[in-house]
Amino acid sequence: MSSNSSFTSVHQDLPLEQKLAVGGSTCDCYRVRLYGKLHFLKQLKPSLRTHPQYAAALQKEFETGFLLDHPHLVRYVSRTDDGVLMEYIDGETLDEFVRQHPDYLKKRRHADRFLRQLLSVVGYLHDHQIVHLDLKPANIMITRVGQDVKLIDLGFCYTDAYTDTMGRTDKYAAPEQKDGSSLVDARTDIYALGRILQTLPCARYYNKVIKRCTAQDPAKRFQTTDDILRKIRQTTLSRRIILSAIIISAVLLLAFLVFFRPQAPAEAPSVSIVTSSPSRPDTTAAPSSPSTSVGGPSSTTPSSPSTSVGSPSSTSPSPSPSISQPVSVAPTSSSPSSSRSISDADLEKRLKTVITPVFQRVMGSLSDSTWNNHTQMMFNDRSIPLLEQCGDAVRKLWRDLSKKYDIDERSYYRMYSRVLTTMENNLYDRMLKNGRSPQ
16 A cells, blocks of 8 residues: 555546535545445545645545444545545434434433444544544434444544644534644543534433533543443433332322222211100190199190109209210221331342342453453443343332331432442443453
């Protein structure tokens, strides 16, 4: 392969199938077919092909990209006599994709997947001492099948061998990149990532991430893409725990309303009171035969209430009634005293007992791995099934413990989040340590 910085020494004819509406002011881009396979050809415009600066930039892009291999980075195939040949990506730039599919990134799972892939490829460049320096929606492709990320255009990148960069896109460029106040590094790309997120429909999901990414002072930003990934994992875990707690609370409330509805108060028992005084006469009763007074003459008079011998003549009731049945009062139920508290240490031990087998089953195979691009993708992809399987075990433990202990549900799930996050961080640290250990 010639190291000549000019692309004009020999013109190699390729079957230019279609000119594409990309490339900007310096390059023309074509879709070409070689041996039945589509490729992407990037050529300097004819007026710039003899310009040393632009020729060197295109050569830098090829020499840098040709050594890289990542599933979310465009693959550089070869250098032609007047351009660079790359794999063809059947898709759209990110800005065009958002215009055509405005609701796609509004779904949190799609947004998280997009961001994990983008952070993965940018982190891969940083691991190889490459700073992209031109991250923007126009340089991020979304494939038509699968909606996967493909990062393109390394023309402005900074590497150990190519320290001079030719340009930037001011809308996404970090302050130190614009004014040259400090050297560019990985945090310069992290600033651009925050600016990209600001333009997307999913921006509301990542307000805290965006704020930290776009800090004016590089020291206040996330220092690596791994830091951003870790923050997203913690947010996702917290969101799932809160959602699970809400669902569980709603189910428990519904169960309480169904099975423990307050009963209507029972009717009080009837009380019969019998007195020795005669009943008050019924004024509506029909006249009766006259009554005869003891020792008195016989006379015919209007009917009057008959009285029993020995009873008082007053019609008021006796002051000392006789009760035939006592009044019964239902006993007051006392609160159960069987519930008791559980210490934080005991709760953490029980949570570890149910989480550890699930964690070993899902993530255990990574314990002896080193942290690289491949294992990073495995680590991230296994996070969701880990949460789902841990969630089942933890909810079952909650049902058992809540029957025996007086335990706060919010504190329980906060402890669960801390235990699981600690396990993930310990695994991450172990994988990093494996990479630093002598083989």
